[in-house]
Each structure stands twice: as structure tokens, then as C-alpha cells.
Amino acid sequence: MAEGQFEPRIVGFLCQWCSYTGADLAGTSRTEYPPNVTSIRVMCSGRVDPTFVIKALAEGADGVLIAGCHPGDCHYQVGNYKAMRRYPMLLNLLDQFGIERERVRLEWVSASEGNLFAEVVKEFTETVRALGPLNWDAKAPAEVVAG
């Protein structure tokens, strides 16, 4: 990490059966990848409420990663399809808020794809780094501003 370089803070939502296990595999395989993603385990990517994503962005995250099983392979049959359906509309909504859609990513990572997980984290971290900090000022009250 270069001194003074912006380190993006990325919240990850990983599904227990595929992507979380895949991330574990990346770990046990000693694959190197940046530490910018902190993971929250959910049972299925279908559990990821869009509220989580926007709350993360509002509370200091610069990016959000949602990772689930490949379509067709969901441990719960079709939970990941719900995630897949929510994602593009969420991005369209973020557009309207002026938040770059590249800050939120949906990826499919299976339990055996440790290397893929590491690649995704590497690449996504650089994408968010290039976008810069989000700096969402959630706690700011309504202020008086001259002019």
C-alpha cells in the first residue's frame, strides 16, 4: 500500500454456500488479495436487501460487493435469481442518487473458485480506488448555507 493512497472500504455480502466458502478457499490456498473487502456472511445472496447496500454506502463504504452462487447452482435453488433481479434496478436507482454504479458489484463465485474471488476483490478494489471515496455525508444535518 502506497503512503497516502486512498484505501477504499468495501463491504461484501457473501453467501454461505458458495462465495463465502470460495473466499475461505482463497484464504486456505494462501492466495494474495487486498484487504479492502470486509465480508458479512448471509445464508444466500437472496437475503441481501437493497437496504443493506444503500445503508453501507450511506455509512462510509466506498463500494459494496454482493457475491452468490452461479445461476442454476444456488444452494436454495433460486435465491440468487432474486439477487440478480434486484441488482440492475438498484444500480439505476444509484444513478439517480448520483452514486456511480461501478461502486456496487454483483458477482457469482462458487465454492471452488478461490482464485476467482481473489481476482474479483483485486479488480473491484482498483475500480473503487479509481472512483475515489464516496464521502456520503449521512450524518450532516440540514444546514444553513449562504448563497
Add this chain to the structure above:
Amino acid sequence: MISLTIDGKTVEVEEGSTILQAAEKAGIQIPTLCYHKAVLPYGACRLCLVELKWSDGTSSIQASCTYPAQEGLVVETASERVLKTRKVMMELLLARCPNVKKVREMAAEMGVKETRFPKKDEDCILCGLCARVCNERMGPGAVNFANRGTEKTVSTPYDRQSPVCMACGACQLVCPVDCVDLSKITPHTLRPIPSEFDEGLGTRPSIYTPFAQAVPNVPVIDSTTCLRLQAGTCGACEAICDANAIVFDQEDTIQELDVGTVIVATGFELFDAGRIARYGYGRLKNVLNSLEFERLSHASGPTGGEILTAEGKPPKSVAIIHCVGSRDENYQEYCSRVCCMYSLKFAHLVKEKTGAEVYNFYIDMRTPGKGYEEFYRRLLHEGVHFIRGKAAEVTDVAESAEEEGKLVVVGEDTLLGTTRRVPVDMVVLSAALTPTKDVDDIARTFSLSCAQGNFFLERHPKLAPVEAASDGLFLAGACQGPKDIPDSVAQGAAAAACALSLMDKGVVVLAPITAEIDPDLCSGCKMCIASCPYEAIEFDEEKGVSVVQEELCKGCGTCVATCPSGVAKQKGFEDVQVFAEMEGMLT
């Protein structure tokens, strides 16, 4: 019941039985030629003669197949007089048909070497079985005795093909000397019923046991070809069956069973080698797929295990092509795991049974397992030719004299660095193992996922190889992935053990991460019901709220994210818990 004595043995039979039937019951063999259980006895061949000993000391010779059993009768089946008389009958038969194989065999068995009577050279022994079966049992009466006395023959009217013959083949079947030529009797083309188990290489009758290991191991009747069910005739099987086990009016029944565990073991299908047109399967004769060759070379197969070409001769050279449809990005990318071993087995069998030259076209030799590598080495020593290269095509277009009339396998030999043309008499295609055609329907019925190659997905590749993702559902055998018999057996035992342990427990263990809906806050909008992958949420019409069936809930949380009122919660993964995790990360 009537009691009589045969060869000193007392035997009881029902009223109306013949001496022959009584002898059969007593376990005493009497030679016959014109007797068949499916038709009434006729007494034509006279071989079944026995001596009846009367109480006044006299005796008579009678045909046991027609003479009725009587109370107190004393019968000798092998007395000196009987044997002498029987031999004369044999001489008469031998005189009429001196070159018929069966007659000669029976004569030899009886010790009859020559006949004193003037010889003819007939094929037919005039037993009348064909005429009797056609008239009595089958119905049409296409074949009958014609003429009388020394001119007596068996034929169709005017010696022409009979329009009433239904080509059932019964006459040919019952003829004891194999002299019926169906093409003279019927104008119809004969359509033998192909045997499914023998991959169409052999035939089967309408009543048949599918294969030696069938469960249950009893014959079944193919209602589409059975003459009794289709045409109301025959019924010979019912007449013959001593156990009265034949029931023609059985109907299909549908049984509904309530079960809690299911083991899916629906097996595999062989890749259709015809899809790779350049191998000539289905177009060129003597190109077989692996299952066909297995039946051809198997002792219980249509040729009794003799490896024969379509021309009926043993091949002098055989090519075995590995990886047909496997390890191929155009068809199946995966390796089918068992083909190298069975291809080597075929090579060995060909060598052993025919001594032919064997050429195995392979990509890699995959022989993991006990004794497998050693078996491969043995074949190397047996002189099997191994050509490392994917065969490009099988053609019957000869490019040289030695290729005339042969199948030529063209392939690259990567070790020699050259293309080879190998002329052979027979080609065996080791085809890929693929999922069965109905795998999508089965998957949908049981909520199974399919993964690589469209085989069923196990819960965990290392730690749960026989369990499916859903509780109570298990997988075993090739439906979960190509595998050989030892692995299939192991999986089957494992799946059965898992199922048993699940049933034995008496309780179902649920993960405590199920969803719940507060009925006081639920508005019954049903959005959760629409999104649940397991149909685990029911709508309570009375209360107007959605209710999670906890024992069906798998704890995915999809309904929780979907709930627009925030009323559905997932234990262990509530919104507040996730928010707390986020706060910890971001502050």
C-alpha cells in the same frame, strides 16, 4: 386322484392325466418327439411307448402320451420289451429321415446305428406339431397335413404362401427337427422382436425375463406383441405354467406412497455415437458402440459370447476408439471415467476369444484403481496395439488393396508423429456416459440442481457426496457423475446408510436460522410466498396473513429481503444484526 405305479414308483395324478404326465410327475424320463405341452397329444412318433403289465400276467405296449392313467395301472418304461420296440420305432424314423440331425442324435442315444428299412431322405418327421399348434392353439390353420398314406406331408394349401398365416413363428418354434421354412408359409416379412437388453443385437419372445439380474426376476409379457392380448389366440404360456402364474388381464396400477427420504439413482445413458457422423455409427456395418459390444462379447448375449461380425464370422482385426463424445468441447467436456478400463477389457476379450489384432485409439490411458494399471501393462504384453491419437474417422472407402472390404480407421499417431490408416473388420466406439434424457424432469420433481455435465449436484463435493442439497434427498450412482461399479456400489451403500440414519433418529434436526413472520404486523401481501424457493410459506385465509412452515423453511432469507413491510425476520440474520456488523466495519 388316481394312483398308479411306474417303474416301481407309486404316483398319484388327477383324473384325465396321461401316463406320460404321470411319469413326468414321478420324475421318470420317457423320450418323445411329437409331444408338446401346448397342444393335445397326438401319438405320431411312437417313441413314448411303454409296457403295461396286466394282473393276469399279460402286457401291452401303448403310447404313454395318449394312454390315460388308470387306478392301479402298472407301467414299465424301460423294460426289455419296451426298449426293443422303441428301437424299432427309432429305426423307422431313421429310415424316413436319415440325415436329420436330431433324429440321428436320438438314434445314437438309443444305440440305434443302422436301420433295416429302406431309406428315404425327408426333413420332416410328420410329428404334426406345426399343424397342431397352428390349428389348435394359434387359430389360422395355415399349415396342415396334406395327402394320406405314404404321400402324407405337412404343407400349406396348394403349397403356396398362406394368406391366413400370421407369421407368429409357432410352427417353427415347436418343430423338433428344425425343418420349418417360414418363407414358404407366409408372404409377410418377419419382424423379430429386438431384445432391448441385447441392444437390438438379439431377439426375444413376447414373454421374457428382461435380463438375468432383473428385479423381480420373473418374466413379463410385452402386451404390444403378445398374440393372446393382441389377437386372442395362443396363450401357450398359461397352458404350460404349472404354477398358474400367468394372468393376462393384469392392468397397470398407480401406487401413491408417502415417503420421507428419497434416493435418486436414475443412472446414465450412453452418448449417441451417431452424432459423430464421421465414425459411421448407424451407417456402416460392424461399427458398434460399447454397450452393443458388451452384449456381443458376453456369455449371456445373443451369440453366446462369440465375437462375430455382421457377416457371422470372427473378426481378424478390431479397432477400439476411446473418448467418443468425452473430453470433447463439441459434446461432453468431461472424462467419462470408466471407458479406458472397459476398452481395455474389450481388447483383452477380443484377443482371448478371436486372437484378432486389436488397435486401441486413445488420448490418455486412465487406469486408476486396484489392479487397473497392472491390467493395462498385461495388455501391452498381450500385443494389443495402442495408438495415441484421437481417431479422425471410420471409412469404408478403400485407398489400397488391403483396405478393400474393410473398415478403415484414420487417426493421428501423436507418438509417431504421423497419420495412420488402420484397416479392421470391426470398430468399437467407447461412448461417453451422459445424464439420462429425463434428468431435467427429475430435477424439477425433486428440486435437485444439476451441475457440470448436467449430472445431479451433490451437497458438497468432498464432505457430502451422496446427499442432495435438500434434506431427505440422496444421490447414488452414475446420475451424480460417471463412475464404475465399485464406486456406484459404495455410493449406494452410503446413500442407504444416510437415509437410514435420518429415519432412525425419529426427529428432524432443523438449523435455527429459519424465517418468521409476525402475524400482528403482516398485511398478507403474499410477496414472500411468491419468492420462497421451497413453498415453505402458506397463506392463512382466515387470518389473512402469511405463515412460515418452519419445518420446510431452509433459512435462505429471501423472503426477509423481499418483505416490503420489514415484517419477515430471519433468526440469526436479522436486519439489526447485519446493520451492527456494518457499523463495526465502517466506524
Add this chain to the structure above:
Amino acid sequence: MADKPKVAFYWCASCGGCEEAVVDLAEDILKVVEAVDIALWPVALDFKLKDVQAWEPGEVTVAFINGAVRLSEQEKWVKLLREKCPLVVAFGSCSHLGGIPGLANDKTRQQILANKYLRAPTVDNPNGTLPQPETEIDGYELELPVFYKRANALDQVIDVDYYLPGCAPPPDLIMGAVQAILKGELPPKGSVLAPEKSLCDSCPRKDSKPDKLSIEKFKRLATSIPDPEECFLAQGYLCMGPATRSGCGERCINGNMPCRGCFGPPPGTLDQGAKMLSTICSVGEAETAEAAAAYADSLDDPLGTFYRFSLPVSVLGHSRRKEE
């Protein structure tokens, strides 16, 4: 006269519809007038700022404040009323949630002022003059209220005791609230004076909703007429009902229009818009990423649709990025 309790009505950034709602009480307004004295109602009565400043604390029992707070003027007033009145009720969607004026929160102040004073086709403003809080003209000091960075719900500026939801709140809800106040039978402070379940609970079309709802494509009100009896979502029309509190009497539904969410989210929902987005996508039928994107793109304005009334109180809607 001193015996009748006094009430105050005040309006911030609003359309006047909440005033209409009071008038809509029709005959019931006589009951109101019988029971209370109105000490402040800018639309109808001529009380001034100094009158209000002169109130004794507690003299006026309750202030019903409608409208979003976007100007310094409004902030001043609502803070004054909070000081003077023991009870403050946020009246209507705009003060409850931020309301329609809150939709401006996805634009910056600069963008809004530029649209209004610089870019609009009918504007002729060659010098690019913009309103200023303080201006000197001809020796006079003129003041204009400051236009804040964003619209706020009432409770983002002052402490609020109760909320009367709706755009506008229905007459029976208003009557109920007034009577409850007069009788002193109020729920815990901070409550919304409407039922807790979402609209589907009392919707007359509930029975026609299938168990396994799915939406293949959205239908637009601009190009088709909904069936008057079937659940809107089942027909493919976007209805905010599942993510909206009930209590409005389904006036829109009965007018064959799908719910637009003016009562705000039920309790337990942090963000009305995100929840509605989640639910409407969960019941879509897309099986591929392309189909999901097409489904999403077929809804023109998710922000305006899902956050029509609640943007200022939503997670992302009441603030922006720091550099602005």
C-alpha cells in the same frame, strides 16, 4: 373562551392540500370549531408572527404543521411553534416524510436554482441573477429566506410528538386525531396515528391476489386502464401498497388507481423505497442478467416511483456527498 383548547395550523413547503383536508372535514368542521379555538391558520386567519411570539408557553395545546422544511423562514416558525406548544403533530406526508418537495433532494441547490432562474426556456435572465438572502436595493435592506441544501421532514428539524400520514390525511383520520388529543387518549410519543399493517391488509382487492404473484412486464397507466377489481400488482401495475402503511381508506384504489405510497412505510421498514424495489424485483420473472436489466430499464424513474413521498427520510435521501 379560555376553556376551549387552542390549536394552531401552520404550513411550510406545501401545496395547500392539507389545508383543504381540514376544510374537507365538511360538517365535521363544525364539531372541530365547537371543540377548539384556532389560534393560527395562515390560509384562513390573519394572525401574525408577533401574535405567536406573544403566546404563553402551553397556551396553544397543539400545533399541526404540514409541509417540508426547506427555508430558513420555515425553520424559524416550526422552532417557534415547538417552543410554544406542548404537542406538535406532523400533519401530512410532507412534514411526516418530506413529501413531494422532498423529490428535489436528488438535485443540488445549484441545479435547482439554475433550472429555475437560468435554464428554464421561459426565463430571460441575461445577467444570471439569483435570489440572495440579503440584498440592498435603493438603500433598502431586503431579506429573503435562505434556500436550504435539501428538503427536510419536520422531525429532521424539530422534535415531533405525533404523525398524521397521508397526502393529504383523510378526514376520518384527522377527526380521530383531534378527538384523541382532546380526550387525552394518545398512544406513545412518536407514534404514527394510523394502523401498523401495510395497505394490502385492508385493500378491497386482496382476495384477487394470487399466492404466487409474478410480474412479467410493467403496465403503464398512461397506455392502459386497469381492471377495476383485480389486484394491481397481479395485473402488472406498480402499486406501492405492500410497502405503505394502511389507514387511508383506499381512496386511490377505489378510484381504480394503484397506491403511490403517501402514508409512508410501515414500522420496521428503514427505507420505503429500497423495500419496494426489493419486492418488485423479487417477483419478476427474469432468468438471465439481460432479462433482469431489461426489466429494470423498463421502469423509468425508480427514485421518483419508490421514494415519491419519502425521499428526505430515506437512507440516502436526506444528505449528499460531502463536496457539494
